[in-house]
Amino acid sequence: MIAEKGVWNKLRSRLLFTGPTLFAFITVMIVPFLYGIYLTFTNWDGISTSHSLVGLSNYGEVFKDGVFWKSFGLTLKYVFLSVVLINAIAFALAYMLSRGMKGQSIFRAGFFVPNLVGGIVLGFIWQFIFSNVLVFFGTKAGIPFLSASWLADPDTAFWSLVIVTVWQYAGYMMVIFVAGLMSVPGDILEAASIDGANGWTKMRKMILPLMIPSFIVTIFLSLQRCFMVYDLNLTLTKGGPFKSTEMVSMHVYEKAFLSRDYGVGQAEAFVLFLLVAAITLLQVYFSKRMEVEA
Amino acid sequence: MVGSKSPIPWLKTVLLTAGLILFIVPFVVLILNSFKENKAITSNPLSLPERLDFTNYKNAFEQMNYLTAFSNTLVITLVSVLLISMFAAMTAHYFVRNNTKFNQYTFMIMVASMIIPFQAIMIPLVKIYGSLGMLDNKWSLIYMYLGFGSSLAVFIYHGFVKSIPAELEEAAMIDGCTRTQTFFRIVFPVLTPTTATIAILNVLWIWNDYLLPSLILVDPEQRTLPLSTYSFQGTYTSDYGPLMAALVLTILPIIVVYLFAQKYIIQGVMQGSIK
Known part of the structure; x- marks a missing residue:
C-alpha cells in the first residue's frame, strides 16, 4: 500500500488520479441515466424550457403503443436469431482455425475485416448487394427467390438484417473463441483420446465446458450489440418496407427526436434498459454456474 | 492448444x-x-x-468534404483514445493500490454501468448538454467519449495493474519519486501492452461511431466520416457510382492501418476479452 502523508496530499492524489475519469463518468453516464428516469415522469416536448410531472402516464402510453411492442417483439426475435448464429458460426470458425493449419492467421485476419467498418457503411454496401447484385444474379441465373429485392419484402428484409449482423460480428467473436481454445490444455484431450473418447465426446464433455468463460463474453457482447442495433438498421432497411423491420432502438429515436414525444420515448428506452439488464445478468449468472476447472 | x-x-x-x-x-x-x-x-x-x-472519387471527395471529415474523425478519435487510456490507467492504478471500501464500490458501479444501453442515455444527454450550450462542438464529443469509454478501460486496466508487484513502485518512491512520477515512469510503461489493447478497442468504436456524433454534431463542417457518408447518400440516392467511391474512401484509412497492424489488432481484441 502506498500512502501519502497528510490529508491534503491524500486528497490531491485522489483528485489527480480519479478526478477526470470519475467526473466524466458521472456527468456523462450517471447523471443522464438518473435524469432520464426522472424525465419518464414528465411531459417534456423537447423545445419548451418547462415541463410538469405527469406521474405514470408515460408508462401507460408505452403499454398502449402497439408499434413499440411490435418492434420490441421483432427485436427479441432478431437478437435471438443473431446471437445464436453469430456464436455458432464464430465457434465453428475458431475451432477450425486453432489447430495450426496452414495459413490460419490469414483466414483469421480475413474473417475479422467486417469489424473494421461501421454499421453505416456496411448497411450501404449490403443494401447495394441485396437490391442490385443479388437481383441481377438471380434474374440472369433464373433463381426466383433472388430475382426480387430482399429488402422489398418484410420477411426477407428481416432476414437480410440478421444475415448482415451475423456476417459483421462472427469474425469478432471468432477471435475471442480462438483465445479461449488456445488455453484448453492439450494434454487432457490427449489423455481422453487414449482412454478412447472420440472427437464428438471430447467436444461435448471437455472442450465446450472449458469454453464457458469465452461463451460468457461472446454472448454478452453479441447481446449488447444486437439490442442496440441502429446504424445498420438505418442504412440497410431504414426500418422498411412499411416500418416492418424497425428495431426498438430506431423506434425510440423516432419517438423522441422526430415525434417529439420525449417522455414516452425515454420511458420506452428505460423499458429497453430493464430488459437488456435482466437478460444479460441472467445470462452471466447461469453461465457462471456452469463453469468448470480443467 | x-x-x-x-x-x-x-x-x-x-x-x-x-x-x-x-x-x-x-x-x-x-x-x-x-x-x-x-x-x-x-x-x-x-x-x-x-x-x-x-x-466518382473526385466527386465524392469534394461532395463529402473528405479532408475536413477525415481530420475531424482523426482528431476526435486520437484525443479521445489518448485521454481514455491515460486517465483510466491512473484511476485503475489508484483503485488497486488504495483498496478501500469506497473505491471498491465506485469500481463496482463503473463495471455495472456497462450494461446500460446507450439508448437509455441519449435523450437526457442531449437535453442536458443542449441546455448547457455544449452541442455542436467536437471537444464536448471527446469529453463524452471519455465518460462512456472509461468504465471498460478502467475494468481492463484494473485486472492488469493487480499483476504488477507493489514493491516495484515502493522502491521508486523510496528513491524519491512522487506518486505521479512513479506512475508515469514505472507503472504506465509496464502497462503498454494493455494500453495497446484499450487503444485498439476504442479506435474501432470511436472511428466508426454514428449515433452519438449524429446527436452532438450538427454543423456540416464538424461532421465525422460516418456522418458525412450518411448525408452524402441523402443527396445521391439513385447515383451509385459516387456513393460507392465515398464508401471506399470512408473505409480506406482503417483498412490501410489494418494491413500493417493486423496482428496487433487481433491480439488486442483477444486480450480485451480475457477477464
Missing part, C-alpha cells in the same frame, strides 16, 4: 475458403463498382470496370 487432426483436411480448407470468399466479396463488389458509371453499375453490377476512372 486443441490437438488431433481433422479426418478430411481438404474439406475444411474448402469450407473455410468458401466462407472467406463470402466475407470478402461485398468489399470486392464495392471496389469494382466505384470505378464504373451509373449506367454500367445498374446494367451489370458484377462486370469489371472498363478502365480506372477516378471521376
Whole structure:
C-alpha cells in the first residue's frame, strides 16, 4: 500500500488520479441515466424550457403503443436469431482455425475485416448487394427467390438484417473463441483420446465446458450489440418496407427526436434498459454456474 | 492448444475458403463498382470496370468534404483514445493500490454501468448538454467519449495493474519519486501492452461511431466520416457510382492501418476479452 502523508496530499492524489475519469463518468453516464428516469415522469416536448410531472402516464402510453411492442417483439426475435448464429458460426470458425493449419492467421485476419467498418457503411454496401447484385444474379441465373429485392419484402428484409449482423460480428467473436481454445490444455484431450473418447465426446464433455468463460463474453457482447442495433438498421432497411423491420432502438429515436414525444420515448428506452439488464445478468449468472476447472 | 487432426483436411480448407470468399466479396463488389458509371453499375453490377476512372472519387471527395471529415474523425478519435487510456490507467492504478471500501464500490458501479444501453442515455444527454450550450462542438464529443469509454478501460486496466508487484513502485518512491512520477515512469510503461489493447478497442468504436456524433454534431463542417457518408447518400440516392467511391474512401484509412497492424489488432481484441 502506498500512502501519502497528510490529508491534503491524500486528497490531491485522489483528485489527480480519479478526478477526470470519475467526473466524466458521472456527468456523462450517471447523471443522464438518473435524469432520464426522472424525465419518464414528465411531459417534456423537447423545445419548451418547462415541463410538469405527469406521474405514470408515460408508462401507460408505452403499454398502449402497439408499434413499440411490435418492434420490441421483432427485436427479441432478431437478437435471438443473431446471437445464436453469430456464436455458432464464430465457434465453428475458431475451432477450425486453432489447430495450426496452414495459413490460419490469414483466414483469421480475413474473417475479422467486417469489424473494421461501421454499421453505416456496411448497411450501404449490403443494401447495394441485396437490391442490385443479388437481383441481377438471380434474374440472369433464373433463381426466383433472388430475382426480387430482399429488402422489398418484410420477411426477407428481416432476414437480410440478421444475415448482415451475423456476417459483421462472427469474425469478432471468432477471435475471442480462438483465445479461449488456445488455453484448453492439450494434454487432457490427449489423455481422453487414449482412454478412447472420440472427437464428438471430447467436444461435448471437455472442450465446450472449458469454453464457458469465452461463451460468457461472446454472448454478452453479441447481446449488447444486437439490442442496440441502429446504424445498420438505418442504412440497410431504414426500418422498411412499411416500418416492418424497425428495431426498438430506431423506434425510440423516432419517438423522441422526430415525434417529439420525449417522455414516452425515454420511458420506452428505460423499458429497453430493464430488459437488456435482466437478460444479460441472467445470462452471466447461469453461465457462471456452469463453469468448470480443467 | 486443441490437438488431433481433422479426418478430411481438404474439406475444411474448402469450407473455410468458401466462407472467406463470402466475407470478402461485398468489399470486392464495392471496389469494382466505384470505378464504373451509373449506367454500367445498374446494367451489370458484377462486370469489371472498363478502365480506372477516378471521376466518382473526385466527386465524392469534394461532395463529402473528405479532408475536413477525415481530420475531424482523426482528431476526435486520437484525443479521445489518448485521454481514455491515460486517465483510466491512473484511476485503475489508484483503485488497486488504495483498496478501500469506497473505491471498491465506485469500481463496482463503473463495471455495472456497462450494461446500460446507450439508448437509455441519449435523450437526457442531449437535453442536458443542449441546455448547457455544449452541442455542436467536437471537444464536448471527446469529453463524452471519455465518460462512456472509461468504465471498460478502467475494468481492463484494473485486472492488469493487480499483476504488477507493489514493491516495484515502493522502491521508486523510496528513491524519491512522487506518486505521479512513479506512475508515469514505472507503472504506465509496464502497462503498454494493455494500453495497446484499450487503444485498439476504442479506435474501432470511436472511428466508426454514428449515433452519438449524429446527436452532438450538427454543423456540416464538424461532421465525422460516418456522418458525412450518411448525408452524402441523402443527396445521391439513385447515383451509385459516387456513393460507392465515398464508401471506399470512408473505409480506406482503417483498412490501410489494418494491413500493417493486423496482428496487433487481433491480439488486442483477444486480450480485451480475457477477464
